Amino acid sequence: MIVADRKSLQEILAMVADKKKILILGCKGCVTVCNVGGLKEVEILAASMKIARKKEGNDIDIDIQVLERQCDTEYVAGIRDVVGNYEAAVSLACGVGPQFLSEMYKDQTFYPGVNTTFFGGAVQHGIWEERCAGCGSCAIHNFGGLCPIARCAKSLMNGPCGGSSKGVCEVNKDTLCIWDAIVKKKMESGRLDDLIGVKPIKSWKTARDGGPRRSIREELVQGNI
Amino acid sequence: MRLSYPADIKIIQVPCTGRVDILHLLNAVEDGADGVYVAGCLEGECHYISGNLKARKKVAYVKKTLTEIGIEPERVEMFNLSSAQGARFAEIAREMTDRIRQLGPSPIKKKSHAA
């Protein structure tokens, strides 16, 4: 899923400092699963903002809504009738949400309430980790099913670098050296041969470097592309 | 045994402090409560294994939020005691009311009254 972190209360408050009536929009997709932008988090943000504004003697009126998915025009269209009632809106969806909203409702301002961070999953309750960088040409089967593009701090195709120490990456002691894990897995399974030779230079054309990407499933497209 | 505790405390009973939500605490503050505290079972003695530990983390979250807003985090607290400790319950209640008296009324109340 897409993982995000809530922006600090201060940052969000500053975004809407001059607004009296706002809408906070949650999303039932990834951000609900990673506990950052679902109903509960929307309610908590609303309550926290109200307390902060009350304290300043500058009450704020906040309505909340949680859309099925903010990355789908069908659901984004659901707020058509009310979106104009607010001075601004804060979206707690990943970066896609406030963009779909901004594209559909040109007269409204949508502030991002979260910082979208990575594609990953929960490794334990409350802790999420990055797994994929969306490079557009997956090759993890060559690396024991572990992605060095997303998980090595230097995206090495031929690691580990000289900074790998005791299974930990040189960037900080809480980061696993994925190359240590790849090598150990290969050694343990007697497949070290897979790592002999140079992994060829990667084409980044399919990644973000090639420009914004688009996926087309022709069988699903109605009308012209 | 009936022990007296300060009358200005409003008690909300829950089956387990695990049921206490961040939102309950925030809503209480938002509605003008001068302080909120959660009285859970002793750590390690939760009937639902870890309800009281979860409650402690939620209290910590609310403290952090209040700090960010500029409200004294001491207005929100977590206490642990066993159901057999009636005297301790009253003591905690007094402790908390003393603390709140010292802090004075919640800035939320003050401001909305002034407004």
Add this chain to the structure above:
Amino acid sequence: MSELKSGSNLEKVLKAGHFAFTGECGPPKGANVEHLKEKLSHLVGKVDAVNMTDNQTAVVRMSSWAGSILMMEQGLEPNFQMVCRDRNRLAMMSDILGAYALGVRNMLCLSGDHQSFGNHPDAKNVHDIDSMQLITMVKKMRDEGKFLNDEDIDVAPKMFIGAAANPFADPYEYRPYRLANKIAAGADFIQTQCIFNMEKFRDFMKKVVDMGLHERCYILAGVTPMKNAGMANFMSKYVPGMDIPESLIKRLKGVDKKDQAEEGIKFALEQIQEFKEMKGVAGVHLMAIEWEHKVPEIAERAGVLPRPKV
């Protein structure tokens, strides 16, 4: 290794079977040419080539190719370092061409320390290709006369290709294999990370020799003289991939503060002596960090002077 690949002095020294002795120098944090020249002046005639570091530890300095050119003006041969952190393949190839056009004949291909260690931790890290792939790229440019995209190069850069090896990084058992990969990729010579743990290095070299790697490439052992116990402590704690045995720190601490530098040099000299005899070691790479003026003395005492004329 019959014909010369680059014709560099370092290549000739190694090919002639001499025990190589290379130095290292960081370019200035600014455009202070005088300071650079002063540092380099100590190395003239004492080493076969000098590494010019490339934004080492991710701290911005004068570009390594410019430093290399300035070095040549002083009569020293540069070993132009290039890290994968700061340039994509376009910038790398054009810098290689530029450096070669201006006379650079050796280069060292590195990944580069992560930018979070340096003075611009907010920078984007490039890593378009990795150090292993950089070796293959420089080799392709040299041997096939082609860019990465297979287009012909009009006058190909003939570089003597170097790579680094850290025998002390983990997983330890894999390190000889990674070295083998670098050699297969096209490394002509290897400079190792600073060695302090001799026991581990002996073991590493034994594995390397057993695999026959020393016959396919020249291995230069990295030596850094410690200035004092504090430096040893610092490096052990903060420099990634360093293995500094407690015994060395103790040894330095064991002498008077003012004698610690001499003790550090003594240890370095003992190391060099051992490397001269060690099977598979073709030379020493001396990294006297901000201690260039000590290089003549160390070279003299190590008995590696005069440097061979080839």
